Amino acid sequence: MVTGDVKLIGSWASVFVMRARIALNLKSISYEFLQETFGSKSELLLKSNPVHKKMPVLIHADKPVCESNIIVQYIDEAWSSYGTSILPSLPYDRAIARFWAAYIDDKWFIALRSILTAQGEEEKKEAIAEVEERTEHLEKAFIECSNGKPFFNGDHIGFLDIALGSFLGWWRVVELDANHKLLDETKTPSLFKWAERFCNDPAVKPLMPDTANLAEFARKLFPKPQP
Amino acid sequence: MNQEEQVQLLGLWGSPFSKRVEMVLKLKGIPYEYIEEDVYVQKSPMLLKLNPIHRKVPVLVHQGKSIAESLVIVEYIEDTWKTSYPILPHDPYERSMARFWAKYVDDKVMLTLWKACLGPESEREKMVEEAYEGLKCLEKELGDKQFFGGETIGFIDIAADFIAYWFGIAQEASGVMIMTGEKFPKLQRWSENFVGNSIIKEVLPPKQKLLALFKAQFGNDPSK
Numbered sequence: 001m002v003t004g005d006v007k008l009i010g011s012w013a014s015v016f017v018m019r020a021r022i023a024l025n026l027k028s029i030s031y032e033f034l035q036e037t038f039g040s041k042s043e044l045l046l047k048s049n050p051v052h053k054k055m056p057v058l059i060h061a062d063k064p065v066c067e068s069n070i071i072v073q074y075i076d077e078a079w080s081s082y083g084t085s086i087l088p089s090l091p092y093d094r095a096i097a098r099f100w101a102a103y104i105d106d107k108w109f110i111a112l113r114s115i116l117t118a119q120g121e122e123e124k125k126e127a128i129a130e131v132e133e134r135t136e137h138l139e140k141a142f143i144e145c146s147n148g149k150p151f152f153n154g155d156h157i158g159f160l161d162i163a164l165g166s167f168l169g170w171w172r173v174v175e176l177d178a179n180h181k182l183l184d185e186t187k188t189p190s191l192f193k194w195a196e197r198f199c200n201d202p203a204v205k206p207l208m209p210d211t212a213n214l215a216e217f218a219r220k221l222f223p224k225p226q227p
Numbered sequence: 228m229n230q231e232e233q234v235q236l237l238g239l240w241g242s243p244f245s246k247r248v249e250m251v252l253k254l255k256g257i258p259y260e261y262i263e264e265d266v267y268v269q270k271s272p273m274l275l276k277l278n279p280i281h282r283k284v285p286v287l288v289h290q291g292k293s294i295a296e297s298l299v300i301v302e303y304i305e306d307t308w309k310t311s312y313p314i315l316p317h318d319p320y321e322r323s324m325a326r327f328w329a330k331y332v333d334d335k336v337m338l339t340l341w342k343a344c345l346g347p348e349s350e351r352e353k354m355v356e357e358a359y360e361g362l363k364c365l366e367k368e369l370g371d372k373q374f375f376g377g378e379t380i381g382f383i384d385i386a387a388d389f390i391a392y393w394f395g396i397a398q399e400a401s402g403v404m405i406m407t408g409e410k411f412p413k414l415q416r417w418s419e420n421f422v423g424n425s426i427i428k429e430v431l432p433p434k435q436k437l438l439a440l441f442k443a444q445f446g447n448d449p450s451k
Binding site for chain 1: 280289290292294295296300302304306307319320322323326327330331364424
């Protein structure tokens with residue numbers, strides 16, 4: 001498979017875009033990053049993802065691939081001989097990784113986002129409780145999947161690490177907004193330590209946005225009603 | 228076959244999610260033990276132990292381990308039984324397209340189709356509009372192919388089983404007509420091909436039983 005002509009449409013602040021970029025880094029693929037302007041969608045984006053009109057979109061040899069987890073799997077399969085394996089090798093481990101990746105997007109992320117969109121203290125408290133409960137499920141998942149190793153995927157970052165770890169920037173922003181620890185060293189100690197290892201990984205470090213910048217961006221995306 | 232090799236499937240007779248897995252097992256010729264879970268009446272201790280997070284069917288048990296979520300299970304079966312009847316294409320780009328459209332059906336289309344028939348009145352108009360949009364996208368993607376997978380049934384076809392069979396029955400039960408042969412001739416032809424397939428036919432739940440179930444749910448049961 002020829003490595004040439006790889007473009008990624010995205011934004012520095014997007015969790016889902018980060019997933020694709022981490023995967024490309026893990027495989028040492030060079031690519032052209034096409035940054036979208038906040039508030040508008042480029043012609044190329046609309047043409048490459050006419051169904052959802054969303055980023056990220058990976059364009060490889062002029063063929064677009066959409067949906068972050070699908071892009072990550074594509075990168076793993078298209079460049080299977082490059083770098084480390086992103087999906088686990090055993091079918092059962094792959095299934096578990098896919099199961100939890102779906103849980104993260106369908107259940108956990110929805111709960112996290114509802115902290116930012118909560119109207120009033122009561123709703124916020126409920127949202128926080130939901131995130132805490134779901135994060136505890138992920139703590140158990142980590143212990144099972146990692147089997148004593150540093151990452152969900154074992155010795156190296158993989159699909160599930162990327163699926164959850166890409167949220168870490170926003171996780172911190174939501175913590176600040178809620179004024180409440182959401183990744184707690186005492187409640188979820190394994191995840192807490194994993195988070196630090198994940199952020200320090202060379203494929204991740206240059207991509208993780210600065211919390212202050214992200215918090216400012218969050219204020220634009222989720223404006224608070226004026227008192 | 229020893230105990231470890233045996234495949235068990237916890238399912239629900241009328242569920243399109245449960246049937247997705249059965250279809251793939253049958254297409255690949257994989258023998259399995261089927262365990263009916265009447266999730267609406269009582270969830271068994273076995274189900275609650277095997278799928279504590281979602282407490283739903285289908286759940287596949289193989290080599291002493293359980294896997295939940297229908298499309299995750301389908302990919303597991305594909306990864307494990309590679310040689311018989313491939314469900315996903317070989318090429319990475321084609322695979323990503325298959326996953327994309329299966330996800331589109333799952334996340335966007337299925338729920339809107341169901342709500343267009345059954346949803347609250349206040350939402351119905353919006354759901355009908357969204358249902359049309361979703362079906363139009365699929366009609367375009369299908370094109371002149373026999374199946375979404377090409378000449379044989381593949382991942383997208385399996386994911387879209389609700390559209391091929393259940394939806395027609397839901398339309399009959401509710402009186403809401405969205406997917407017709409005139410508006411969606413390609414999808415109509417595809418549904419007939421899918422439902423007519425000798426292996427798929429074996430797996431589908433009986434029409435009259437589903438019709439009665441839907442009519443009861445829509446409150447239009449004439450026997451009431």
